[in-house]
Amino acid sequence: MSDSALDACQEAIGYRFRDPSLLSAALTHASIATSRLQSNERMEFLGDAILGMVVCRYLFDHYPQYLEGELTKIKSAVVSRKTCAEISERLGLPQFLYLGNGISGRHRLPTSLAAAAFESLIAAIALDGGTEAATEFILKHVVPDIRAAVASEHQNNYKSQLQQYAQKQQGGTPVYELLDEKGPDHSKCFEVAVVVSGRRFPSAWGPSKKEAEQKAALNALMELNLVPAESAAVQ
Numbered sequence: 001m002s003d004s005a006l007d008a009c010q011e012a013i014g015y016r017f018r019d020p021s022l023l024s025a026a027l028t029h030a031s032i033a034t035s036r037l038q039s040n041e042r043m044e045f046l047g048d049a050i051l052g053m054v055v056c057r058y059l060f061d062h063y064p065q066y067l068e069g070e071l072t073k074i075k076s077a078v079v080s081r082k083t084c085a086e087i088s089e090r091l092g093l094p095q096f097l098y099l100g101n102g103i104s105g106r107h108r109l110p111t112s113l114a115a116a117a118f119e120s121l122i123a124a125i126a127l128d129g130g131t132e133a134a135t136e137f138i139l140k141h142v143v144p145d146i147r148a149a150v151a152s153e154h155q156n157n158y159k160s161q162l163q164q165y166a167q168k169q170q171g172g173t174p175v176y177e178l179l180d181e182k183g184p185d186h187s188k189c190f191e192v193a194v195v196v197s198g199r200r201f202p203s204a205w206g207p208s209k210k211e212a213e214q215k216a217a218l219n220a221l222m223e224l225n226l227v228p229a230e231s232a233a234v235q
Contacts, residue, residue, distance in 0.1 A: 009096040013121065015137055017128050026124035027117060028098045040120040043127075047119035050126055052079050054138045058146060065226075067164065070153060077149040078142060084115035087141050093117040158217035158227075162194065165226060170197040174220070176213045179203055192216045 006020045009027070017023050026043050055078050059071050066074075077083065088094060094114050126134035159174070166174050177200075180191040192212035193203035201220035206212030221227045 022124040026120035043120035043123035047123035088114040088118040
């Protein structure tokens with residue numbers, strides 16, 4: 001890879017390497033490397049592990065109210081091939097990949113290549129500047145995706161959050177009451193309210209009992225100041 005290409009890549013990613021050969025190695029695909037050991041596959045392996053560790057630590061520190069299963073789901077979404085490829089595209093990494101002729105001529109590169117480039121880059125930064133530099137780089141580019149994954153998890157788990165609160169703080173379980181239903185059989189709407197330890201919270205309507213229960217749980221969480229009011233915008 002030319003010095004000008006390496007300079008352009010470092011400018012794009014916002015990190016300047018002490019040893020640019022590490023960046024070059026991170027961008028070298030097996031299709032053009034003299035051997036697979038000379039490709040970025042080993043760096044991809046290391047970068048994947050570092051990414052997982054940093055994301056896990058961030059989730060552990062910033063979301064103490066989440067159980068292990070919920071943290072695992074969010075982490076899986078954030079470190080997925082799809083998300084890594086999207087981050088890679090945002091950084092412009094695919095244009096800097098060193099590829100063999102059979103791949104470089106494709107109109108669009110496989111998702112796996114873009115994802116591998118991001119993971120390999122993480123490893124290169126860790127080898128060049130240490131774990132702290134890699135952590136800073138990861139968080140700079142991954143935190144928006146973490147927050148998006150958390151928002152998605154919130155949308156699907158208001159009932160779970162309320163149940164955790166009720167069991168821990170009240171020693172009980174939320175009870176969902178069907179208050180009303182309207183509309184023809186093929187297009188009904190349901191009104192549900194949730195009761196926790198004798199306290200009934202504002203009801204909510206939904207196109208199914210399940211969705212109405214989720215919205216009712218969200219109302220309760222907002223009343224209890226366990227989620228911000230703007231969370232209602234997610235619904």
